[in-house]
Amino acid sequence: MPGILEEADKHCAKTGVRLTPLRRRVLELVARADVPVKAYDLLSQIDHTRTNAKPPTVYRALDFLIDAGLVHRVEALNAFVACPQAGHGHAAVLYVCENCTKVTEVQGTRPGQENKPDGFEVRRSVVEHYGICLSCLKNDTSKT
Amino acid sequence: MPGILEEADKHCAKTGVRLTPLRRRVLELVARADVPVKAYDLLSQIDHTRTNAKPPTVYRALDFLIDAGLVHRVEALNAFVACPQAGHGHAAVLYVCENCTKVTEVQGTRPGQENKPDGFEVRRSVVEHYGICLSCLKNDTSKT
DNA sequence: GTCTGGATGTAATAATGTAACGCTACGATG
């Protein structure tokens, strides 16, 4: 795989938005973790000798990355994951393992709108499935 | 309709859990509002001459009500809505209007599990669609 | 009565998120 950062560079160049060093650094931190990351964890990981990051710093960067479609917010965890597909503005379908906390983002799927009320115009969807991933089910030592 | 509180009484009697006055009061407050309610709003609405409610009070009551399937948490709003169907433990599909903030819970639908990863065992699903309801679309005066 | 577990009270604090304002750097415009 080509690396999320390089993909992000390309994506931002194409869409004409600026992936500044700070934003790129935050994306790097989110992408490096293979589990959802908390905003304040990001804050503490930013190099404080180079920037003087405060909460607004990281929240602004995250807002940018989310708008750019590079990061998704995991609503039920107050946490963030990097999007493996740099698809602008797509709605994510996430499977979150409650044991190992890893997130799998389903590729190329639109969230289903079950029994949508008549005339409702959906702008944004949050779809998060919580459970146990195959790998954790296999390695489960706590079998009753 | 028979009233959410009476339904809740029946439901709790049947499942053998205790809908105490405090919990019932919180459910009443959630049910009375036709929009999602915040925990601290509930806290301020509880009668402080009779109980001495603090944050844990309301969060504990909400936890109980959610476990009992009487209330759903709206994850992306940090807010709570009463469930119109007292179905224990069902996963809710919610349509939230970003204009009037009203929530429509789709009845009798299981959230779709789009392209579920192999072997993933789903325990709980969060499905929230944000947009504009029909009524707000009709009354829209901000037509460009 | 005494014991016990669930429910609630209480204090303190953690964790998460935002508002408001100012400064700086940079590109556009004339």
Add this chain to the structure above:
DNA sequence: CATCGTAGCGTTACATTATTACATCCAGAC
């Protein structure tokens, strides 16, 4: 070049949301 406007970030202060830990109360079991 001058100046203007704006995006990005710094900075302070604060607001909102949620939890931990421990004490107390109280109904039902024995």
